[in-house]
Amino acid sequence: MAAVRADDLPSMHTFINGLERDLDAVIAGLTLPWNSGIVEGHVNRIKMIKRQMDDRASFTLLRKQVTLA
Structure with missing residues (x-):
């Protein structure tokens, strides 16, 4: 995320902002064995x-x- 923030890519900054807003859910989705x-x-x-x-x-x-x- 820090590398993306250092680059000049506004669309990627928006994506990273969304990830950071819901970071707990992102981590849970990548680590927990359950799915929908x-x-x-x-x-x-x-x-x-x-x-x-x-x-x-x-x-x-x-x-x-x-x-x-």
Whole structure:
């Protein structure tokens, strides 16, 4: 982080600022054995079903598609 601060790259400075703001979460994400892969997979599946429906149906039909898939 110190090396990036020494360079003249404003976009990288913004990235480092974001890392420093949430440094505890960054460290935990890189060191702890847990992840949210299963949850992300379910979210991805639901978004795919919603994209396939292309706003042609109601929330009720989306719920049926998700529970039956």
